[in-house]
Structure formats: C-alpha cells, structure tokens
Amino acid sequence: MYTFGIRARGFRARLLRWYGRHGRALPWRRTRDPYRILVSEVMLQQTQVARVVPAYGRFLRRFPTLRALARAPLGHVLVQWSGLGYPRRARDLHRAARLARGRLPTDVAALDELPGIGTYTAGAVACFSTGAPVAFADTNIRRVLGRVLLGRTATEREAVEIDAALVPRGDAARWHHALMDLGATVCVTRAPRCDACPVFEPCLAKGTDASPATRRQAAFATSDRRVRGAIMRILAERRAATLPTLRNAIADHRVARLVAQLSEEGLLSVRGERIALPGLRRARASRS
DNA sequence: AATACGGGGAG
DNA sequence: CTCCCAGTATT
Incomplete structure (x- = not known):
C-alpha cells in the first residue's frame, strides 16, 4: 500500500x-454509454488520438448501438475499420457485441471476460461509464x-x-x-x-531523462504485417478477390500463406476461388 | 517474459 | 529509418 x-x-x-x-x-468524453466508451477504447489501443477521432464518428454513425453492431456482418465492420490497423480489434469488438446480448456489462470482471478487452480496457470502460473509482x-x-x-x-x-x-x-x-x-x-x-508541467514541483523525475530503456522494434519493412495489411486493405476496397488478383496487386511470395493465416483468424473467408471479408454475400470476386 | 499484431506521424 | 502510440492474446 x-x-x-x-x-x-x-x-x-x-x-x-x-x-x-x-x-x-474529446468526443468519447461526452457520453457515459458503455458501448460508445468501449468503441473509443478499442480504437485507442496502440493508436493515437488524432487518428481515432474521425474514425470514431464514422463508426458510430454506421453502428450507433451495441445491437446494430452485433447485427452487422463482420465484413461490414472490417470495412469501417479499414485503415485503423489491427483488424482483429474489430473482429473481437464484433464478437464482444454479440456475446453481450444487447447489454454491455460495466463491471471490470465481466468486461475482462470479453474478447479484445484486457485489464486496461476493462478498467477504463468501467470507470468512464459509471464514474466508479x-x-x-x-x-x-x-x-x-x-x-x-x-x-x-x-x-x-x-x-x-x-x-x-x-x-x-x-x-x-x-x-x-x-x-x-x-x-x-x-x-x-x-x-x-x-x-x-503543472506538477513539476512535486515531481521526482524533474530534470532527469526519465525514459525507460527501449527494446529494439522488429523490422517492419519486411514483416508479415505489411503484407497482411495490404491483403485486408484490398479486400475492404473491392469486397472480394481471387488469389491471382491479390498476388498481382501485392507481388509477395507470402500472399497465399498469409491469406490462409488470416482465414484461420477469422479475418477473411475463402470459398472456392473467392476470397472476401467474412459474412459478405453476393459480391463476386473481382479480377484485376 | 517475449512476441506478433497495422498504420501513420514525429524526430 | 527507428520509436511511439488510451493494449491484447498467445506461447
């Protein structure tokens, strides 16, 4: 203590x-609706405020309530999410909306059980929606x-x-x-x-370089992440594609493997030749 | 405890 | 180019 x-x-x-x-x-500070708070908190995971502000408004116009989000196909949610990064956040938010069955919990323990909600997000949603300490x-x-x-x-x-x-x-x-x-x-x-700084006087770190030792970040240019992102972006733009189309657009030998991996993760669906965002019907696979 | 996971912006 | 960002899930 x-x-x-x-x-x-x-x-x-x-x-x-x-x-x-x-x-x-900030827009999400004007509400106590746990759904709106949760949308903001998930968007803000590893993503800076300036980029979330416009996405937040757009997302909520499209999915104004927990039920609206739960009812929508995941593919539509991923299209709204496109450009924000970490699409599994959208997948988990969508799953959480369905698991919540119309009403989001506001206590830490129950929130923490939901997919994509960890200790930070559970605490933040509980605090901001109820005011609890x-x-x-x-x-x-x-x-x-x-x-x-x-x-x-x-x-x-x-x-x-x-x-x-x-x-x-x-x-x-x-x-x-x-x-x-x-x-x-x-x-x-x-x-x-x-x-x-308003708290310079009591601060124990004043005058020191208080940054922690940083660990080297994995090389990004050659990582799977970039290719995964390109696949998801194309599918969000065209709705559906074939493997040759994706390879033509991306030109990376990992495309096929990463499509399979994304499929395993539930972030896209593969049916025959057709690769598409999950839950979308009708649209045909576009050829390039 | 380490690692994967996007994308944009700052330095 | 590297580091950072209202983290989480997995190993």
Whole structure:
C-alpha cells in the first residue's frame, strides 16, 4: 500500500486544476454509454488520438448501438475499420457485441471476460461509464504516476497500485482523463515539456531523462504485417478477390500463406476461388 | 517474459 | 529509418 502523503495530495490538486484549463475535449468524453466508451477504447489501443477521432464518428454513425453492431456482418465492420490497423480489434469488438446480448456489462470482471478487452480496457470502460473509482493504467498513466512519484516510468502493476491510492472517489473519470492528457501533451515519452508541467514541483523525475530503456522494434519493412495489411486493405476496397488478383496487386511470395493465416483468424473467408471479408454475400470476386 | 499484431506521424 | 502510440492474446 502506497502512502505518498503530502506529495501526492499536492500532485492531485494541481493536476485536476490543470485539466480544467488544458484538458482535451474529446468526443468519447461526452457520453457515459458503455458501448460508445468501449468503441473509443478499442480504437485507442496502440493508436493515437488524432487518428481515432474521425474514425470514431464514422463508426458510430454506421453502428450507433451495441445491437446494430452485433447485427452487422463482420465484413461490414472490417470495412469501417479499414485503415485503423489491427483488424482483429474489430473482429473481437464484433464478437464482444454479440456475446453481450444487447447489454454491455460495466463491471471490470465481466468486461475482462470479453474478447479484445484486457485489464486496461476493462478498467477504463468501467470507470468512464459509471464514474466508479476503478484503478487502471495505460502507458500514459504509467509514465505520469511513475515519474512524479517514483522518479521513473512505473510498471503497470506499480501504476495501478499508486492509482488505487490516489483516485478521487467522486471524480475518478476526470482524474484518469487528466493523467492521460498530461501524459499525451506534456509528460511525453521522449522530450517532456517540464517547463509547462503543472506538477513539476512535486515531481521526482524533474530534470532527469526519465525514459525507460527501449527494446529494439522488429523490422517492419519486411514483416508479415505489411503484407497482411495490404491483403485486408484490398479486400475492404473491392469486397472480394481471387488469389491471382491479390498476388498481382501485392507481388509477395507470402500472399497465399498469409491469406490462409488470416482465414484461420477469422479475418477473411475463402470459398472456392473467392476470397472476401467474412459474412459478405453476393459480391463476386473481382479480377484485376 | 517475449512476441506478433497495422498504420501513420514525429524526430 | 527507428520509436511511439488510451493494449491484447498467445506461447
């Protein structure tokens, strides 16, 4: 159990005051509908806010309710998702909508059971839809809480424990939004803007380069991911294709193998010659 | 604990 | 080109 005492109290008050002036007005902060919150949280997994904002509006116009999403064929959902990356997020969101049977849970344990919802997303949806003082931590919260109170980025476990000790009982959603906004706009990973920070004074990391040692990212140019993405993009554009069409468009020897893999993952369907997004009828496989 | 998983933007 | 981003599931 963390008891940070005076440092934590000053931190909390300053952060909330700063949020009142500098917090971002984001579309998903205007609702308590757990479905809309969930859509935003899933879109925001490993994806920056600026790219989610337009996608979020489009998606909700197309699938305004949990039931509308559950009723739609996965292929239509994937078309809406196209360009956002990680299409399995869309697949899992769609599965979660069907599993929820018309009503999304708002407690952490039940949310965590649903596909594509892990510890962070379960906590965030529960907190933002009910206002309950649930502790959770994303990458921003880990960095902000860690730097201020530990002098370095916290692990998720550490951050959640600190958060549990600090989250204001009656203002939990604002508190977490404030932490994330500070992390996204001031207390950023690489070159933190400490000169503009409302919690510089109590911060244990001030003046230090508090970034964690980074691990080398796998080479992307030659990875399967790029080819998988190209396959999914083409199918979203044309609705259906044949293997020769895909190979002609992509020119990579892995196309056939990755089509099979995507099929195994339920992200596309193969019936005879026809390769298409799942659940779409009628459309013929286009030839190039 | 490590790895795969997209795509766009910043440095 | 590398690192980063409101992470999750799998091994």
